Amino acid sequence: MFRHILVAIDGSKISENALRAAIEEARVWKAQVHAVYVVETGLFSSLPMDSTWEIMYSMLEQEGKNALDTAHEMAAQQGVKIETYIRQGHAGNEILKAISELPVDLVVMGSHGKSEVDRILLGSVSSFVVSNSPKTVMVVRPSKP
Numbered sequence: 001m002f003r004h005i006l007v008a009i010d011g012s013k014i015s016e017n018a019l020r021a022a023i024e025e026a027r028v029w030k031a032q033v034h035a036v037y038v039v040e041t042g043l044f045s046s047l048p049m050d051s052t053w054e055i056m057y058s059m060l061e062q063e064g065k066n067a068l069d070t071a072h073e074m075a076a077q078q079g080v081k082i083e084t085y086i087r088q089g090h091a092g093n094e095i096l097k098a099i100s101e102l103p104v105d106l107v108v109m110g111s112h113g114k115s116e117v118d119r120i121l122l123g124s125v126s127s128f129v130v131s132n133s134p135k136t137v138m139v140v141r142p143s144k145p
Helices: 013-029 051-077 091-101 116-132
Strands: 004-009 032-040 082-089 106-110 136-140
Touching: 004 013, 004 051, 004 091, 013 032, 013 051, 013 106, 013 136, 032 051, 032 091, 051 082, 082 091, 091 106, 091 116, 106 116, 116 136
Parallel strands: 004 032, 004 106, 032 082, 106 136
Antiparallel strands: none
16 A cells, blocks of 8 residues: 655656656555655766856756646646655655655656656666665656557
8 A cells, every 4th residue: 555655757758657657546545646856966067166057957946846836736636635845966866865754655757757868867767766765666658659
């Protein structure tokens, strides 16, 4: 039985599918959803700390807020309780931290991210989480057209 479901979202179509799956599981189990968006600061940590870094971080943070607003709307339409979180750092590590800090019973995430580069990076994030999570992880694959 699942009471608290963590879903990792990144604004991509596949993470929207993961969010739908998490909300559906929450409806079935009468559970609460915890949606986390990680600003992947490792992608630009080698850049000098100047206005470029701040602009990139700000853009990613805004993307996260938009994705979490969408998550709130989708959950509300289905009558599911949701809490949202923005974190920064390495996505895999931050998701594992969230798993340990929240009363999570199930983790839902997409099989890859939004671009070809993200597909490589975030694909490894889902593999990392599956390999290291103490909780059950559901990996949502892209839907076929």
